[in-house]
Amino acid sequence: MRVRSALLVSLVVALLLTAGPTPVAALDDGTGDDRRQDIRVELLENGDASWTVEHHIVLRNESDRERFDAFAEDIKSGDRDVKLDRSWFEGFVPHAEAGTGRQMAIEDAGWEEPTVRSASEVGAYEAGEVGPDTQIGTLRYSVTWTNFAETDGDYLRLQETFMTASGDTWLSGLEPHQRLIIEAPDEHDIVTAPQGIENNRIVWNGQTTLGPGDFEIVFASQTGVVGFVQDSWPLLLGLLSLVAVGGGALWYVRTTRDGEWDEDDRPDWWPSIAPVATRLRHLITDADPGDDTDDRDSIDEPSPEPTESAVADEDHDAVDPELLSDEERVMHLLTANGGRMKQAAIVDETGWSNAKVSQLLSQMDEDDDIEKLRIGRENLITLPDVDPTQVE
Structure with missing residues (x-):
């Protein structure tokens, strides 16, 4: 019908x-x-x-x-x-x-x-x-x-x-x-x-x-x-390798007999292509393009491990909600509120619809990330290690 x-x-x-x-x-x-x-x-x-x-x-x-x-x-x-x-x-x-x-x-x-x-x-x-x-x-x-x-x-x-x-x-x-x-x-x-x-x-x-x-x-x-672009990196790197080999062959021909690069022999097009090559190298190595240090130094020398004090300071920094997943944002709200919140309060804090919050919390409850307790007409949301019977 x-x-x-x-x-x-x-x-x-x-x-x-x-x-x-x-x-x-x-x-x-x-x-x-x-x-x-x-x-x-x-x-x-x-x-x-x-x-x-x-x-x-x-x-x-x-x-x-x-x-x-x-x-x-x-x-x-x-x-x-x-x-x-x-x-x-x-x-x-x-x-x-x-x-x-x-x-x-x-x-x-x-x-x-x-x-x-x-x-x-x-x-x-x-x-x-x-x-x-x-x-x-x-x-x-x-x-x-x-x-x-x-x-x-x-x-x-x-x-x-x-x-x-x-x-x-x-x-x-x-x-x-x-x-x-x-x-x-x-x-x-x-x-x-x-x-x-x-x-x-x-x-x-x-x-x-x-x-x-x-x-x-x-x-x-x-x-x-994004995944497609990431999967294409091997192909892009392969193409860059071919360009590098071809460029290396040209440089070898243009070098002096003692094998050292002659600055005066650089081709006219080199100044225009050099910034692009530098930018690609920074993208591949994940380096900062504005960093004036030698790229080989950044590759050869590993970054120092953060100290315990630095990690502690980082933990106390304010968290940007936009950088968190939906589940992480709920966990962050619960932690900031002593491990327990009413579901309606989570709706108010996030600005999400009641249906979206309810569906998200149900999934998190199934995954044992949180616990939901029905009290009258409301749901109380707690972290797993929080005793809901202590709530007034």
């Missing part, structure tokens, strides 16, 4: 079918033109996908802001029955499984902290629809969809994921107020896309019809490209 655009339509209906007045009913001016909905699909390196449904509401005055805050608090506490939950996504998993032959699951579903930002930060409104400084309240529901993309070495592919067993797409359109955004994983590039790419993501704005050709999307790992 073809599912048409049922997913996105149902997500809208899900957020509107609540017990009592919704923010849209309370805050819209009667036209409904203020509402916007972003559906973000953030691909992860292992083929999982973090789906986030963002419902944006224009807050024109303080009264609107108060109603939005109250509604968001009701959702967070469970007092408001919003028909948007794990089951809405699970209804579409069988169609994707039939089209791909892969087993999938919906995990880590839940509401994230509501936010209030300016319209310019949200980016869901066209210029002139609302002022750039207009306050926009956003409610987010996120899930992790496992095994979403096909993994093929350094590539991730999406087309079959959106296909049913009959060859149709289970996601075939957007409503006028909706936007679909598919984002590449970290350190990946989009190499095949059905339309223009914006900041390493593909964006569709409704009203839009989507067919099989719209999901011919392929991502490539940047690490794979």
